[in-house]
Amino acid sequence: MPDPDVNAAVAEQLQDGITFPLAHPLEAEVARLIIEMVPSADMVRFGKNGSDATAGAIRAARAFTGRDRVAVCGYHGWQDWYIGSTARNKGVPKATRDLTHAFPFNDLAALDALFSAHPGEFAAVILEPMNTTFPADGFLQGLIDRAHAHGALVVFDETITGFRYSEGGAQELFDVTPDLSCFGKGLANGFPLSAVVGRADVMREFEDVFFSFTMGGEAMSLAAAKAALTKLRTDNVIARLHQLGERVEAGTKALIAKHGCADFLGFAGHPTWSFLTMSDCNGVSSFEIKTLWMQEILERGFISVGTHNVSFAHSDDEIDRLLAAYDDIFPLLKTAVEERAIRQYLRCEPLVPLFKLR
DSSP, X not given: OOOHHHHHHHHHHHXXXXXXXXXXXXXXXXXXXXXXXXXXXXXXXXXSSHHHHHHHHHHHHHHHHTOOEEEEESOOOSSHHHHTTSSOOTTOXXXXXXXXXXXXXXXXXXXXXXXXXXXXXXXXXXXXXXXXSOOOTTHHHHHHHHHHHHTOEEEEEETTTTTTSSTTHHHHXXXXXXXXXXXXXXXGTTSSOEEEEEOHHHHGGGGTSOOOOTTTTOHHHHHHHHHHHHHHHHTTHHHHHHHHHHHHHHHHHHHHHHTTOTTTEEEEEETTEEEEEEOOBTTBOHHHHHHHHHHHHHHTTOOOSSEEOOOTTOOHHHHHHHHXXXXXXXHHHHHHHHTTOHHHHOSSOOOXXXXXXX
């Protein structure tokens, strides 16, 4: 959401210029802020979106290790190296698809099986350090230890968790340090900027690994990032996100219980990025339930697919409005599921899955 301090910094930079032939001083200033805040950051390279950062990190890991295979957990963007491992792989060469291997979150045995099946072949393990589920005790450090024993690097995709779970991201919150990390989204308060950061010896691969963009040094997004990261540190932004998110969590869980919806509704995730989850129930699919829920929440003025991405711009009044909407919608869902009557309430066809993200 817009922030007056960020917007003012962008407006001021607009008077100075947007894209320059040489690196703008803001690149160094923002890189310095990231290095001060993020445990894994010795050096920084900027991109424009999360897919840039994750693709750059994987290319650097392959260059550093001299290996090709990648183990993935979570969603990491549209580039061939990742999307080829999903059902949305049309147009991706089979040779590329075969180099990427998915494993489930919190499942070290599945990662061990991949390493055993392809000894000495993995360049990297990339994952979101948390999504809907908290990491089990020892999972993240165990993953890092196993990857390093195999000779592979670990990449944290913190495109969403970065500058949200804590000032230093999920890695700071969970006290683990990957080799490389990827950031975006909140980095510049929604302006198009991403970053791949990490160990100096690995990041030096970017001296030869080609990672270049026409708008790569675009200064307005860098000005936005400088203002956003500075405000993050001075205005207790993370504490406010936790406070708002905890209200959403407590209120949503209470309403699920109040309306007897626990058989098909749940709550998951971190307070600053949480999820209203839906399950098959009484012969009604989760996608039918979600379609009805989306129809009703949109009608009440909320754009949502079931996630609660709280921001510093949100107020307590807006949390109250959300919970009031849930108080209206949950009884309708309960009736529709109990009576197996979802379709009679829908004014559209039910959603269908494109592919499993996580």
